[in-house]
Structures are given as C-alpha cells and as structure tokens.
Amino acid sequence: MDAARYVGTLVAFFLIIGLIWWKVVPPIRKMMREKQESIRQQLEEAKRADERLAEAERKYADAVAEAKTEAALIRDAARADAQRMVEEMRTRAAQEVERIKQRGEEHLAQQHQQIIRELRAEIGQAATELAERIVRAHLAGESNRSASVNGFLDELERTSARTGEAVPAGAGEGAS
Secondary structure, rough: OHHHHHHHHHHHHHHHHHHHHHHHHHHHHHHHHHHHHEEEEEEEEHHHHHHHHHHHHHHHHHHHHHHHHHHHHHHHHHHHHHHHHHHHHHHHHHHHHHHHHHHHHHHHHHHHHHHHHHHHHHHHHHHHHHHHHHHHHHHOOOHHHHHHHHHHHHHHHHHHHHOOOOOOOOOOOOOO
16 A cells, blocks of 8 residues: 555646646746746846936036037137237227326426416516616616617617618707
8 A cells, every 4th residue: 555655645746746737837937937028128128228328428428528618618718808808908098098198298288388478478577677677777867868869869870871761860969
C-alpha cells in the first residue's frame, strides 16, 4: 500500500500541478506579460523622457548662450551709447564754455569801450575846465590879453597871406 499511496499521492500531485498549470499559470503568465509590457513601456517612456530632457537641456544651454551673446551685444551697445553720450556732453560743455567765454569777452569789451568813452568824456571835460582856468588866469592881466589878441590877429594875417586873401589894413592894430 505504500506503493499505491505513493502512486496516488504522485497522481494527486500531478493533477494539482496540472490544474495549477491549466488554471493558475495562464493568468499569472498573462499578468507577468502585462507587467513586462508595462515595464517595457515605462522604460521606453523613461528613455523618451531622458531624450526630451537632454533636448530641453540642449535648448536651455543654447538659449543661455544666446542670451549671454545678446547680453554682451546689448552691454557693448550700451557702452558705445554711453561713450557717445559722454563725448556729446563734453562737446556741448566745451561749446557752452566757449560761448560763455566769448560772451564774457564781449561783455568785457563793451565795458572797456564804455569806460573809455566815459574816461574820454571826463578827461575832455577836465581838460576843458583846466584850459579855461589857464586861459582865464593868463588873460587876467591886461598885457597878456592884448598880446594874445595881437598874436591871434597876426596868425590870421599869416594864414590869409598864405591863402592869398587880403586882410583889411589896421584890422590887427585897432582891436587892442
């Protein structure tokens, strides 16, 4: 009986294995294939995601490089503009300084001319007053007055003689 039991156990074992192989293994295989397919799809998606990430990183690096290039161009343009503005401001300042200097020189020249006119007028007036005082002092005496009039008349006669005009006789002598 041991052999029958052994054979019965063996047949039961094979029946259970057959039943498991027929009813349990196909759904497990199907589930394993689905899992393998899911894993394969996930791996493909991960690979595509890595490719997209690499592409995005490359685009990002390109964008950063382009932005740096643009920033350098903008910075250079800004420096050039700033330099140009500085030069324009220097030129304007130099022109303004020159204009102010010229206006100051013109103003000084006008003041100089005005002072000269005023001095001439004052000197002329002072000279006239001084000459008047000297003449009055000189003509205060009778002899000086008579000599001045006679000298003046003699000068007129000489001037007339040079020009050919005749001076009436006694014109220089009867006036004293």
